[in-house]
Amino acid sequence: MMHDVIIVGGSYAGLSAGLQLARARRKVLVIDAGQRRNRFAATSHGFLGQDGQAPEVIAAEGRSQLMEYPSVTWVQDNVVEASGQLDGFSVRTQCNGELKARRLILATGVVDELPAIEGLQERWGTRVFHCPYCHGYELDRGRIGVLATSPLAMHHALMLPDWGTTTLFTNGVFTPDAQQQALLDRRGVSVQNGAVRRLSGERVDLELEDGRVFNLDGVFTMSRTRISPLAAQLECELSEGPSGLYVHTNETRQTSVPGVFACGDTSLAAGSVALAVGEGVRAGTGTHFSLING
Template sequence: MAYDVIIIGGSYAGLSAGLPLARARRKVLVIDAGQRRNRFAAASHGFLTQDGVPPAEIAAEGRAQLMEYGSVDWVSAEAVKAEREADGFYITDRSGKQYSARVLILATGIVDVLPDIPGVTELWGSSVFHCPYCHGYELQRGRIGVLATSPLSMHQALMLPDWGTTTLLLNEAFEPDEEQLAQLGARGVALERTPVTRLEGDPLEVLLEDNRTLSFAGLFLAPGMRLPDLVSQLNCETEEGPLGLFIKTDPMKATSVPGLFACGDAARAAGSVPLAVGDGAMAGVAAHRALMFGY
């Protein structure tokens, strides 16, 4: 079946993109692999009217509301191949089934690339975080650690004293220069240079190479970002952000490929639920305009 629009990714950006298209009575297909980026977090924060609600509940309610519109179909599958032809886009899922549409929206999200330290993956989203606006308040001004992954970790270290007493664990990722040391000192950030060997427990404990243990209410780090293979298959332009590549778009979320739009964490240098929802709404409206008036 041919659709007006295919949306790859059924999380917050994709759901939001689908809504204006559904309300315009366009035929929409959402292809979703069920791998929300924030699936490890117990609660989502900072989203107006949904503050503190479990992320899965927000996504489930969004899907239920979108599927009330009869012109929307949903496929729970992983899209593994994307091609652009003269008449539109052709998407193939892992089972080999193919779908086509005049316009395509990428709302795929990104894959977080975490440091190879025992305990980081297991504690990701519960006591190890990346966004202080999403998780800092709940730490109740307790002791906070920042695990450096690159010089960009300076930004986190300078922000986090607003949420609690902060220690920057350099972990041999970089060494602050004199100016940076002065900035850290002005914000009251302590430094720990001994490398980290592992993370454990609840409450969180950071084990160091010299056998010392530091306890924190929470630990923040800046993960690397990896885009899905579909982006390179479609040959759309990307940009280098602070943590990795993201899809380059114009203010209306159009990519360098005619008829292809991108939104959410894959298409901006910073991400959160409210930002993803706003991004998706813009992409959905822009996709509808492309259907009406061309690329």
């Protein structure tokens, strides 16, 4: 069967893209592996109308609404290979073999690669975060740590005083220069040097290699992000973002390969449910215009 569009990834961006195409009565296949990036977080914030809702509830409701449209098919599977060209793309899945479509939308998200620090992984999404707008308010103006993984930790450190008393842990990664230190001083950010040994405790007890322990309500850090290999297989142009590679797109969210579109964290160097939904709309409508115009 030749679908109009295959959407690889059924999280917020993919669901949003699919909804636009379903309402245009296009034959859509969504292939989803079931690994939302924010699956570790208990609540989602900053999305108008859904603030404070559980991420899995938002995703489940979105899927339920999308599947009301009879032209949409959903497959729970993992896409391992993609190839083809305009009007003749194919994807190979682990369980359902080869599937074909005239257009592809990559909404595969990213994988977060975290610093190898004891106690960090198990607190990701609960006490260790990446987005102040998503999680800062709930820390109730408490004690916030910024765990540096690169000099880009300055970005977090200068933002977070609006959400609480902030300490930057340079973690042996970088030393603020005079200008950076002046900016940190102006924002009231304390700076602690030395490598971080572990995170522990009910909230966060951050221990440095020299034995000092800091009691915190939450920690923000920047992961390295890894995109799906599908974009490279299709020979899409990639760009280097602040945390890793992402897929380069134009204003319609078409990649450098005609007929291949990308949206969500795959093509935007930022992690937000609201942004993912908006980018999905752009990719869905862009794909529809492509089908109309050939």
